[in-house]
Amino acid sequence: MTIKDTPEEWEVRATNTPFVGNKTSVRTDDVVMPDGTVVGRDYQVHPGSVAVLALDEADRVLVLRQYRHPVRHKLWEIPAGLLDVPGENPLHAAQRELYEEAHVKAEDWRVLTDVYTTPGGCDEAVRIFLARDLSEAAGERFAVAEEEADMELDRVPVEDLVRGVLAGELHNNCLVVGVLSLVAARSGDGLDALRPAQAPWPARPFEA
Numbered sequence: 479m480t481i482k483d484t485p486e487e488w489e490v491r492a493t494n495t496p497f498v499g500n501k502t503s504v505r506t507d508d509v510v511m512p513d514g515t516v517v518g519r520d521y522q523v524h525p526g527s528v529a530v531l532a533l534d535e536a537d538r539v540l541v542l543r544q545y546r547h548p549v550r551h552k553l554w555e556i557p558a559g560l561l562d563v564p565g566e567n568p569l570h571a572a573q574r575e576l577y578e579e580a581h582v583k584a585e586d587w588r589v590l591t592d593v594y595t596t597p598g599g600c601d602e603a604v605r606i607f608l609a610r611d612l613s614e615a616a617g618e619r620f621a622v623a624e625e626e627a628d629m630e631l632d633r634v635p636v637e638d639l640v641r642g643v644l645a646g647e648l649h650n651n652c653l654v655v656g657v658l659s660l661v662a663a664r665s666g667d668g669l670d671a672l673r674p675a676q677a678p679w680p681a682r683p684f685e686a
Contacts, residue, residue, distance in 0.1 A: 485680070488509050488510055488511075489509070489510040490507045490508065490509055490510075491508040491509075491510060491516055492507070492508040493505060493506065493507045493508070494506045495523075501524075501525065501560060502522050502523060502524050502525070503522070503523045504520065504521070504522055504523070505520070505521060505522075505523050506518055506519070506520050507519050507521075520599070521599050521600055521601060522599065522600040522601070522602070523601055524600055524601055524602035524603075525560055525561050525562070525564070526560070526561040526568075526602060526603045526604070526605075526681070526682040527558055527559065527560055527561065527595075527602060527603075527604045527605075527652075528558065528559060528561065528568045528571045528572040528575060528604065528605050528606075528607065529556050529557065529558035529572070529575075529604055529605075529606045529607070529652035529656060530556055530557045530558070530572050530575060530576045530584075530606075530607050530609050531556050531590055531606060531607065531608050531609065531656040531657065531659075531660060532556070532557065532576060532580070532582060532584060532609040532610075532612055533608065533609070533610050533612075533636075533660070534612050534633060535612075536633075536635075537635060537636050538633035538634055538635050538636070539556065539633065539634055539635075539636060539639055539657065540556070540557065540576075540580055540582060540612070540631070540632075540633055541554050541555065541556060541631075541632055541633070541634050541639070541653065542554070542555055542556075542557065542579060542580070542629050542630060542631050542632075543555070543629065543630040543631075543632070544628070544629050544630075545628060549649075551649070553648075553649060553650045553653075554634075554642075554648055554650060554653060555650040555652065555653050556606075556650075556652055556653050556656055557575045557576050557579040557580055558575060558604070558652050559571065559574070559575040559578075559579075561682060565683065565684055565685065566684060567676075567684045567685065567686065568605045568607075568679060568682065568684060569587060569607070569675045569676060572587070572605075572607045572609070573587075576609060577615050579629070579631075580631060581614060581615045581619045582612050582613070582614060582615055583612070583613055583614075583615045583616075584609035584610060584611055584612050584613075585610070585611035585613075586609065586610040586611045587607055587608070587609055587675035588607065588608045588669070588672040588673060588674065588675055589605060589606075589607060589608075589672060589673040589674070589675060589677045590606045590607060590608040590656055590659050590660065590663070590672060591606050591655060591656070591659045592604070592605050592606070592679060592681065593606070593651075593655055594681070595651050603679075603681035603682050604651075604652060605679055605682070606652055606655060606656045606659065607675065608656075608660065608663075608669065608672060610669075636657065636660065636661070639653070639657045640657055640658070640661060643657060643658065
């Protein structure tokens with residue numbers, strides 16, 4: 479038996495969008511269940527995101543600390559951001575986020591993993607990249623605002639992040655998945671066996 483997620487789409491009898499926000503919206507679909515009943519399903523419609531686990535030569539991960547109002551916490555995270563344009567190349571978006579949030583560039587990019595963050599209530603898909611061979615980006619720093627104006631930046635050893643994840647001290651989805659995927663990849667076929675940066679992403683198709 480192959481353990482692999484497969485695409486499938488059940489019949490939708492009706493759909494409604496009661497809320498449209500700046501970047502996301504809320505949709506209600508009337509979905510036909512296997513027994514023929516019709517059930518309403520509410521979920522957030524999301525453009526998709528990218529995140530970057532940037533690993534330096536000292537085996538430290540570039541992390542930032544940012545206030546997240548919905549959970550009322552300052553969370554340690556890895557650089558991440560929305561796919562601003564439908565069909566946007568996720569690698570280009572990831573490179574932009576690493577530059578804007580950390581003023582860093584990377585020469586080696588690979589796909590670390592792809593995830594649906596909360597598939598029971600949101601269609602957000604995130605591609606997490608591994609970025610290596612880091613250096614400071616050229617030019618002026620990106621002007622930050624709002625929550626990002628209070629953002630802290632640091633580089634933390636991988637082993638310290640793993641310890642924090644397993645101790646329940648670090649909670650950001652992309653950081654948790656990214657760090658543990660890094661450790662898993664190392665113990666498996668190695669980081670050089672990861673998918674190329676332009677690997678297909680069915681959840682958010684793009685042109686390389």
